[in-house]
Amino acid sequence: MNLYGLKNCDTCKKARKALDGAHVRYAFHDVREEPPTKMQIGRWAKAVGTEKLLNKSSTTWRNLSDADKENLTEKKAVKLMEQNPTLMKRPIIEMIIDRGPTQVFVGWTKDVQEKVLK
Secondary structure (H helix, E strand, O other): OEEEEOOOOHHHHHHHHHHHHOOOOOEEEEOOOOOOOHHHHHHHHHHHOHHHHEOOOOHHHHOOOHHHHOOOOHHHHHHHHHHOHHHEOOOEEEEEOOOOOEEEEEOOOHHHHHHHHO
């Protein structure tokens, strides 16, 4: 399992604490120190949708120019998230369930917790 987020993000801290408490093995990747590639972000956007992945309530989003925010396509959103990894909602969790394809989860909702901690 790979968990992408920020070291100082409260939601990421909660997720890490819960995973540690459940003895789940994972690799943590701070997106400021290890920015995900455009290909990774594109895969996540396809898996969960750009609207779910893009954090429009973030300070980073509010600081973008109006031109960046207008006419937002998936391609443009992926490029913005590549340039500004803190635009992504957190945490992003990649995991393989029952040897199937890689599953992608965004956030630390009860639904995500049930799937990741089982």
